Amino acid sequence: MTLGSVDQPRKGGIPRGLSPTAPVLFSYGFRPFFLGAAFWAVITMILWISSLAGLATVAEDYGPAHWHAHEMLFGYSSAVLAGFLLTAVPNWTGRLPVSGWPLFWLFGVWVAGRVIFLAPGVVGASAMAAVDSLFLPVLLLICVREVVAGRKWKDLKVIGGLLALTAGNILFHVQVLQDLHPDLAIKLAVSAYVVLVMIIGGRIIPSFTRNWINKSGRTDFPAPYSTFDSIAILSGIAALAAWVLIGEGAVVALVTGTAFLLHSVRLARWRGWTTLQEHLVTVLHMAYLFVPLGFLGIGLSALNALSPMAALHLVTVGTVASMMLAVMTRATRGHTGRVLTASRTTSVIYGAIILAAVVRPLADILPDYAQLFYTVSGAAWLSAFGLFLIEYGPMLAKVRRKLI
Template sequence: MSTSTPNVRTGGIPRGLARTGPVLFSYGFRPFFLGGALWAIAAMALWIAALTGWLDFASEYGAHHWHAHEMLFGYASAVLAGFLLTAVPNWTGRLPVSGWPLFFLFLLWAGGRVAFLASDAIGVNLAVAADMIFLPALLYICVREVVAGKKWNDLKVTAGLLALSLANACFHYEVIMGEHPDRAYRLAIAAYVGLVMVIGGRIIPSFTRNWINKQGRTDFPVPYNRFDAASIAIGIVALGLWIALPESIVTAIGAAVAAALHAMRLFRWRGWTTFSETLVAILHVAYAFVPLGFLAISLSAIGLVDPTATLHVMTIGTVAAMMVAVMTRATRGHTGRELTASTLTTISYAAIVLCAFARPAAGLLPDHAATIYAVSGILWLASFSLFVVEYAPMLVKGRRW
C-alpha cells in the first residue's frame, strides 16, 4: 500500500493512488463506503437481535444507547469519511490519503466499532476511549489539507466535523453520567444536516446542471447566490435553537422559516426535470428531507409531532438517504462507470426513502409500532444490502479510467 507513486490523469488533479497493495486502500471512498455500508447492515441486525431478546450486549452502556450511537457515529461517520477523503483532494488540489495511512485511519474506525460492541468485556471507559480517536483524527486530516491548500471557504465543512466530534464526546459523557443524551443526539444530527445543506448546495445543482446539459437542454438550476447563503445561515440558527430549546415557540418559528427557505432552495434546483435518471433525482429527493426535517422540528416544538419521529425524519431521510445517494454516485464516478442508476440501485433508493417515511410513523401509530419497526428495519437492511451486493465489487477492484 505504498503512496510513493501517485497516479495523475492528464489535465486533472493528482489522485495519489497507491500502485501496490490492495486496491481497497487506494482511495478514501473505497474502504469507508464499504465498511460503512456493512456496518449499517450489521448494526441494524444486532439491534433487531437485541430487541427480540436473541442477543445481549453493551448492557452496561445500554443497548438502546449503543444503537443510537452506532447509527449517528458508527456507519454514518465512515460514509462521511469516505466522502471527505475523496472530495477534499478535489477541492484543494492536494494528494489524497492513500495506502498505509488510509489503512491505519480505517483501522481506527473499525477498532472503535469492535471495542464499543465488546464494552461489556473490556469495560465502558476503554471502549469509549477507543471510539473517540477516529473523528478527531479525521478532523485533523481535513483541516490540515484545507489549510495547506488555502481553501479557507471549505473550513465551514470542517466546522461540521468538529461539531460531530464534540457531539460524540457529549454523547458518551451523558450516558456515563447516567443521563439521556438528548442534546448530543440533536447536536450530531444538526452537524450532519448542516453538512448536507452546505455540501448538498454544492453538488446537487452541479450534478443536475451536468445532467441537463448532457440532454442538450439549458433549463439549468439557479446558481448559488445570496439566497442560498441566507437559507444555510437561517437553517443553522434553527438547528442551534433546536439543540438548546427543543420545545420553544422561538424554535418552532425559526424551524418553520428554515423549512420554507429550503423548500424554495430545492425548487430552484429543478429536480423534477431529472426524474428519468434516478442517480440524479435521488439527490433532490434526499434533500427534500431537509425542509421536511425542519417542519418536523417546528411541529415537535409545539407538541404536534413526537420528538423521536423528528429524529428519524432527519437521521433516515436527510442523512441516510443522502449518504446512499452520494455513495452510489461517487462510487460509479470514481471507478469510471457510467453515471446511471441500475435497477438494483433504484430499488435501494426506494427502500431507504420508504424507510424514512415508515420509521417516524411509529410515533403517530403507536398501536402498530411493532409492525412499523419490523418494516422499517427490513427496508433499511434491504437498501444497504443492495448497495453492498452491487457496489462492493466496484470498491475492491481496480479503477476503470
C-alpha cells in the same frame, strides 16, 4: 504532479498519494469506508432488531438503546463521511489523497471503535469510549491539514461540521458515562450532519443537475448559488441551534418553520423534476427534500404536535441516510470508472431507504401499528444497504474500470 502519481512523504508528514503497492481497497478513501459503512449499517440493524426481539444482547454495560443511537450517528455515518471527505477534499484542494498504509491504519481505528463497542464490559466503558473517540479527531486533523495546506479557506465551513460532530461524539460518551440521556449530543450530531448536507448539497445538487440538463440539450438550468442560498443556510443553522439549545416552544417552531419555507424554495430552484429520467440525480433532490421536511417535523415536535422521536427519525433516516446512499452510489460509480447512470438495483436502493425514512416516524405517530412499521422500516433499511453491498461491494474492492 498528477492525481495518480505517488507523493513522497515529507519529514514528519502524512504520506499521501495513490500507492502503487497497496491493495486496491486502500487506494482511495471512499473504498474501505463506503464498504465498511454499508457492512456496519447492516450488522448494527440486525443486532438491534435481535436485541429488541430478545434474541441477542448488545453493549449491556453501555445500554443497548444508547449503543443503537451511537452507532447510527457515529458508527456507520462517520465512515460514510470519512469516505466522502478523503475523496472530495483532495479534489477541492488539488492535493494528493491519503492512501496505502496511512489509510489502512485510519480505517483500523474506525474498526477498533466498532468492535470494542460491542462488548464494553470487557475493557470497561471508559476505555471503550476513549478508543471510540479517537477516529473523528484524527479525521478532523487530516482534513484541516489538507484544507489549510491547499489554502481553500471556504472549505473550512465543512471542517466546522466535522468539528461539531467530533464534539458530539465525545459529549455522547460523557453524558452516558454520567448516567445522563445523551439528548444534547444526539441533537448536536444530527445538526452537524444537516449543516453538511445544506452546504455540500448546495454545491453538488445544482451542479449535477445542470450537467444532466445540459447533456439532455436543454437550457432550463437550476438557479446558481446566490445570496438566497446563504440566507437559507443561515436560517437552517439558526433553526438547528434553537432545537439544540432550547428544544421546544414557540421560538423553536418559528425559526424551524422559517427554515422549512426557505429550504423548500431552495430545493424548488434546483428544478429536480427535470431529472426524473436519471435516478442517480433525482435521488439527490429526494434526499434534500427531507431537509425542509425535517425542519417541519422539528417545528411540529416543538409544539407537541409530533413526537420528538418521529421528528428525529425523519431527519436521521430521511436527510442523513438517504443523502449518504445517494452520494455513496454516485461517487463509487464515478471513481471506479462506471457510467454515471442508476441501474435497476440502484433505483431499488433509493426506493428502499426513502421507504424506511417515511415509515419509521409512523411508528411513533400510530403506536397501535408500531410493530408493523418497525418491521417494514427495518426491512427497508436492510434492503437498501444490503443491495448496496451486493452491487457496489465488488466495485469498491476491484481495480478501476477504464471507460472506452
